[in-house]
Amino acid sequence: MTTLHTFHGGVHPPQHKQESSESAIAQAPLPSRLVLPLQQHIGAQAKPLVRAGDQVLKGQMLARAEGMVSAAIHAPTSGTVVAVDLHAVPHPSGLPELCITLAPDGEERWVEHAPLDYRALPRDQLLTRLRDAGIVGLGGATFPTHVKLNIGETAGIHTLVLNGAECEPWITTDDRLMRERAAEIVQGIEVMRHLLNPAATLVGIEDNKPQAIAAMQQACANTGIEVIAVPTLYPTGGEKQLIKILTGKEVPSGGRPLNIGIVCSNVATAYSVHRLVNHGEPMISRLVTVTGNVKTPRNYEVLIGTPIAELEKLAGVLPGSDGYILGGPMMGLYVSNSELPVVKSSNCIIVKSRALFPPLPPALPCIRCTRCAAVCPAELQPQDLYWFARARDFGKAQKFHLFDCIECGACSYVCPSNIPLVQYYRFAKSEILAIERDKEAANLARERHEFHQLRLERDKQEKAEKLAQKEKAALAAKAAAPAPAQAATTEAKANDSAQQLPAQQLPAQQLIEAAIARAKEQAATARAKNTEALTPQQQADIAEIEARRAKVREMSHPDADSPKE
Amino acid sequence: MLIAIYVMSGLAVLLGAVLGFSAIKFKVEGNPLVDKIDAILPQTQCGQCSYPGCKPYAQAIAAGEADINRCPPGGEEGIRKLADLLGREFKPFGGDTAAPKPKSVAFIDENTCIGCTLCIQACPVDAIVGAAKQMHTIVAAECTGCELCVAPCPVDCISMEPLPQTMQNWKWQYPVYALTPVK
Numbered sequence: 001m002t003t004l005h006t007f008h009g010g011v012h013p014p015q016h017k018q019e020s021s022e023s024a025i026a027q028a029p030l031p032s033r034l035v036l037p038l039q040q041h042i043g044a045q046a047k048p049l050v051r052a053g054d055q056v057l058k059g060q061m062l063a064r065a066e067g068m069v070s071a072a073i074h075a076p077t078s079g080t081v082v083a084v085d086l087h088a089v090p091h092p093s094g095l096p097e098l099c100i101t102l103a104p105d106g107e108e109r110w111v112e113h114a115p116l117d118y119r120a121l122p123r124d125q126l127l128t129r130l131r132d133a134g135i136v137g138l139g140g141a142t143f144p145t146h147v148k149l150n151i152g153e154t155a156g157i158h159t160l161v162l163n164g165a166e167c168e169p170w171i172t173t174d175d176r177l178m179r180e181r182a183a184e185i186v187q188g189i190e191v192m193r194h195l196l197n198p199a200a201t202l203v204g205i206e207d208n209k210p211q212a213i214a215a216m217q218q219a220c221a222n223t224g225i226e227v228i229a230v231p232t233l234y235p236t237g238g239e240k241q242l243i244k245i246l247t248g249k250e251v252p253s254g255g256r257p258l259n260i261g262i263v264c265s266n267v268a269t270a271y272s273v274h275r276l277v278n279h280g281e282p283m284i285s286r287l288v289t290v291t292g293n294v295k296t297p298r299n300y301e302v303l304i305g306t307p308i309a310e311l312e313k314l315a316g317v318l319p320g321s322d323g324y325i326l327g328g329p330m331m332g333l334y335v336s337n338s339e340l341p342v343v344k345s346s347n348c349i350i351v352k353s354r355a356l357f358p359p360l361p362p363a364l365p366c367i368r369c370t371r372c373a374a375v376c377p378a379e380l381q382p383q384d385l386y387w388f389a390r391a392r393d394f395g396k397a398q399k400f401h402l403f404d405c406i407e408c409g410a411c412s413y414v415c416p417s418n419i420p421l422v423q424y425y426r427f428a429k430s431e432i433l434a435i436e437r438d439k440e441a442a443n444l445a446r447e448r449h450e451f452h453q454l455r456l457e458r459d460k461q462e463k464a465e466k467l468a469q470k471e472k473a474a475l476a477a478k479a480a481a482p483a484p485a486q487a488a489t490t491e492a493k494a495n496d497s498a499q500q501l502p503a504q505q506l507p508a509q510q511l512i513e514a515a516i517a518r519a520k521e522q523a524a525t526a527r528a529k530n531t532e533a534l535t536p537q538q539q540a541d542i543a544e545i546e547a548r549r550a551k552v553r554e555m556s557h558p559d560a561d562s563p564k565e
Numbered sequence: 566m567l568i569a570i571y572v573m574s575g576l577a578v579l580l581g582a583v584l585g586f587s588a589i590k591f592k593v594e595g596n597p598l599v600d601k602i603d604a605i606l607p608q609t610q611c612g613q614c615s616y617p618g619c620k621p622y623a624q625a626i627a628a629g630e631a632d633i634n635r636c637p638p639g640g641e642e643g644i645r646k647l648a649d650l651l652g653r654e655f656k657p658f659g660g661d662t663a664a665p666k667p668k669s670v671a672f673i674d675e676n677t678c679i680g681c682t683l684c685i686q687a688c689p690v691d692a693i694v695g696a697a698k699q700m701h702t703i704v705a706a707e708c709t710g711c712e713l714c715v716a717p718c719p720v721d722c723i724s725m726e727p728l729p730q731t732m733q734n735w736k737w738q739y740p741v742y743a744l745t746p747v748k
Contacts, residue, residue, distance in 0.1 A: 039732065093735040426737040434736055438607070445608035445709045448690040449618065455691075 002202070002228060005248040007241045009375040010233040011410045013169050013330065015208060020289050020297040021172040025180055027301050028288075028314060033082070034102040034305030035341040036062065036073050037089040041136040042143045043069030048100060054081045057111040059282055062100050065131050071144045072134040075111075076284040076303035079104040090326050090340045092333055099341075102305065113280035118191050126195065133282035134344075135273060139163055139239070139266035140327070142345045145273065148263060149195045156261050160198040161246055162189060164205040164212065164267040165230060165237035168328030171348040173287040174267050176299045178205065178212035181271060182219035184278075188270030189225060191277050196263055201225045203267070204242045208232040234330065235408040239264045241377050253404050268347075288342055290315040292325070292350035302342050308349055309338035317351055325350040329357065330409040364417040372411035372421060378404045382411040386421050389428035394435065397428050405429075471511075478507055598627045605646045609638040610689035611711035613663055618689065626651070634658050637665045638710070669727040670708040671715065675700050677722035684714035684723060 039045045046063035050056060056075040063073040082103045086096035118126055130146035137143045151157065162185075166174040178185060193201055203220065205213050207229040216227045230236055230245050240251045242264065249260050257264050268287065275281040284304055288311065291297035295316030302311065308324060325332040326340070327348055334352070342349075350356075372382035380401055388397035402425060411421045534542075602623040609619070614635035616622040625631035626647070633647040634656040641657070648655045658664060673684070673693075680698040692708045695701030715723045728734070 091732065092737070093730075093732060095730060095732055095735060097732060420740050423737070423740040427739050430736040434734070437734070441709075442606075442608040444707070445610065445690050446603070446619070448692070448707060449608065449610045452689055452691050 002226065002246065003248075004228070004230060005245050007236075007244040007377050008379045009377045009410060010235065010241075011375050011413050012232075013234055013413060015232075016170045016291070017172050017175065017208065020170070020291040020299060021175050021209075023296070023298040025176050025287060025299045025301055026314075028303070028306060028311060030077060030104050030106060030108075031303070031306045031310040032104070033307065034076055034079075034104065034303060035087050035307065035339075036076075036100045036102065036305040037087070037341065037343055038063050038073060038098045038100070039089075040073065040142060040304070040344040041071040041134075042141060043067070043071070043147075045098070046070060046073050048084050048098070050081045050084070050100065052081055052083050055079075056081060056102065057109050059113055059284060060111040061132065061134075061282070062102075065134075065144075069144055069147050070131075071136050071146075072132050072282070073100070074134055074282040074284050075102060076305055077102070077104045078107050078109040088337055088340055090333060090335060090343060090346065115278050115280050116276070118194060118277050123195065126191075129276065130273070133272075133276045135269065135276060135283050136344050137266055138268035138272065138286060138344065138347070139237070140331070140345055140347065145265070145269055148265065149192060151196070151258060151263070157196045157258075157263055158199045158261045159247060159263075160189075160192060160196055160201045161243055161257075161262055161264040162201070162203040162225075162267050162270060163237060163239065163242055163264055164203055164209075164216065165242055166209070167206060167232070167234045167237035168330055168332075168348070169234075170289065170291050170350050171328050172289050172291075173299055173347050175209045175212050177268055177271060177287055178209070179215050182212075182215040184274045185216070185267050185270050186219045186223060186225065187278060188272070188274035190223070191273045192263075192265060192270060198263070202246045203227045204230050204236075204246050206230055206232045206236055234410065235377055235406070238377060238406050238408060240406070253401055283344060286342070286344065286346070288346055289348040290351075291348065293318045293321045293353035293356055294351050304344060305341045307338065308340050308342070311342070311349055312338065312351055315351070318353070320353040320355060321351050322354060323352045325352055325357070330413065331407060360418050360420070363419045366417055366419060369416060371414045371416065375410045375414050377408060377410060378406055380405055382421055382425075385428070386419065386424050389424040392428075392431070394428055394432045398432060402428055402432070474511055475507060478510070596624070596627055599623045601650060602626050602647065605639070605643060605650065606636060607638045607643065607709075609709040609711045611638060611709070611713060613637050632656065632659065635662050637663050638668075640665045667727045669710045669725040670705045671703050671710070671712070672724050672726045673701050673703055674722040674724070675702065677720050679720055681719060683717040683719065687713045687717045689713060 038048060044065075044067040047066045048063045050062050056062060056078065058075055058078045060075045061072050062075050062081070065072045080103050082101040084098065084100050087099035087101065088094070089097040089099065091097065116126070116129060121129070127146045127150050130149070131144065135145045137145055137148065164174050164178055166172070189201060189203075201224065203216055203225060205216065205227065207213070210229075213227060213229050220227050228246060230242070235241055236245060239257060243257055243260075243262055244250055247262065249262065251257050251262075252259055272283050272286075275283075285301055286304065287299050288302045289297070289299050290311050294312065295318060297315060300311065300314065312321075312324075323334060323336040324338070325334055325348075326346055327333060329350065332348070332350070366383060366386060368383055370381075370383055372386075373380070376382050378401075382405075384400055385397055385402055385405070388394070388400065389402075405422075405425050407422050407425060409422050412419070415421060599620070600623075603620055606619040606623060612618065614622045614631065616625055616631065622631060622636065626633060633651065633653060634644050636643055637658065639647075644657075645655055647653075671693075678695075678700050680695060680700060682695065682697050682701070684701060685693045685695055689711060690707055690709055692704045693701055693714060694704060710725065712725060715725065
């Protein structure tokens with residue numbers, strides 16, 4: 001038995017897990033429409049591979065991973081692509097994002113898929129399969145799993161931590177998953193162990209889920225995976241906090257668990273890896289807790305892209321509902337649009353009501369009680385960060401390790417003045433990131449401007465040198481020319497003008513005259529090479545290009561009576 | 566008495582030598598203040614400050630010839646930073662400089678462009694691609710929004726398009742509380 005450690009602070013919000021944790025996972029029926037945002041993960045947006053009108057099969061890749069840190073998007077069911085356009089997505093900005101909208105045909109025809117023999121597959125191929133299956137971390141951050149597992153055996157990963165803490169109130173997806181599908185989770189963990197080859201594998205589960213702990217312990221018997229019950233305390237489920245509890249090691253400020261030889265992954269992610277390896281299925285569905293102000297709160301297996309409205313219908317909304325929380329009440333996103341789709345990070349939909357979540361009373365001034373500092377799991381000084389963010393003193397906020405804040409909301413939860421502290425930190429963080437972006441742009445512009453000036457200077461110098469050389473050459477030619485002719489012209493000129501011209505003016509004038517004559521000659525003989533005397537081949541090419549242009553013009557300005565889709 | 570004079574003059578010679586040596590050895594090239602000011606300026610190279618670029622403006626500020634409130638693209642934030650750096654008072658934008666505008670990039674209407682290359686020559690950061698009698702286009706990622714290409718265009722085909730808000734440049738708002746009127 002490993003000795004457990006503790007992290008600083010933490011809070012005990014009311015759990016509200018009983019509501020949804022006691023009924024078995026149900027399969028949500030096929031919705032009438034699925035909306036699949038192309039950005040459901042951290043990293044680059046996936047690149048769409050389909051167009052409106054395309055017929056797609058269940059599990060078919062609709063958008064491929066673009067670049068290293070990205071993940072693919074797949075069709076959750078068979079049907080027709082209705083649109084690839086902007087649609088509202090669950091994001092605090094409320095800005096629309098590029099989404100693929102799919103109309104299911106109800107036939108659930110699968111694309112060809114087969115289980116993988118991951119032990120026989122080369123490492124990089126297995127990682128590519130993970131990327132192409134769109135598997136991302138389901139703990140909330142949706143970091144592409146193939147990137148997390150692609151660190152090589154040489155990196156010296158000594159511990160793999162599986163996160164089954166699920167510390168946020170109301171959410172019970174991992175609880176139900178571990179109770180019902182523990183054996184499958186363990187199979188997924190085996191794939192991760194195969195890739196990372198860690199000395200120890202630890203599964204951390206909060207002790208408010210005794211059945212899940214029992215199920216996991218049973219499934220992990222004789223595998224070398226250790227299932228550990230950890231005390232219930234919010235935010236134990238934070239990656240850094242769980243690592244601290246299980247191993248006693250602290251992730252360095254600004255670092256990642258990788259820096260101390262640890263990889264942390266969610267149990268639900270392990271389950272998705274199992275679906276890929278043993279069934280060949282990409283990430284097309286996930287568990288979602290539908291709870292709050294509903295008749296039958298429970299967990300559903302939901303296709304990615306299902307609108308919230310369809311889920312709340314299943315659970316039966318009670319009167320008095322006024323919006324939703326996506327995620328838990330501590331870190332979740334408060335929204336009111338029921339058309340938002342379930343994405344890979346949506347673990348919970350709480351139907352909100354004034355009775356369950358009364359609006360916060362107005363914020364009062366900070367009284368410097370430092371209760372926030374006492375509960376901060378990142379050991380920061382939230383009250384100082386609050387003052388710096390308020391005063392827009394971002395440099396100071398950064399010095400006080402603002403970016404180590406995990407936005408868990410423990411500080412706001414205990415604040416006796418009801419100050420929305422996390423909002424201030426988010427504001428300060430995004431301002432700092434914006435300033436850094438501007439700085440980068442300014443540096444680029446400065447570099448380009450300096451090069452621009454250098455180029456102008458160089459061009460000027462080259463031109464001057466060329467001119468000087470030409471002049472020199474011309475003078476040399478003149479000097480080498482038959483002397484009598486020059487003498488004759490000199491005499492003629494001298495006779496023409498009563499005054500004797502200065503000696504050096506003569507060659508210059510001659511040069512100018514010669515240049516004028518040359519230019520005239522050139523103008524007389526020059527012909528545009530690309531418009532006259534064309535070969536039939538060239539003429540044919542030109543005609544073809546003109547036809548194409550005309551067509552494009554027609555397409556870009558369709559007539560009013562032309563049929564529109 | 567004499568010893569004291571020897572000691573003092575000896576010290577003076579020694580210290581003088583050290584100072585002279587370090588003046589040569591640790592000589593600072595250029596004016597470090599100019600670089601510091603230049604780092605604050607937004608590098609749009611727009612010339613709205615009436616200097617031909619950000620560096621000349623930085624030099625003018627360092628020399629005490631220019632005010633710190635002449636850079637509209639830097640915004641009030643920029644003035645504040647300059648004031649902080651130079652230990653001067655914050656000064657709002659003056660009468661003869663333009664008001665700050667939202668950040669935008671130039672856009673060339675490619676149907677109208679005649680390929681005269683005038684905008685290419687005007688661009689301070691080489692963000693316009695094209696050749697004589699060929700259509701030109703703006704490399705939006707490199708454009709600083711300086712508007713210097715707008716005036717030289719003989720067919721007025723360049724317009725400034727404000728940058729739209731996207732997920733990438735979206736920012737969290739400063740928390741504000743809606744006041745509810747008392748009934």
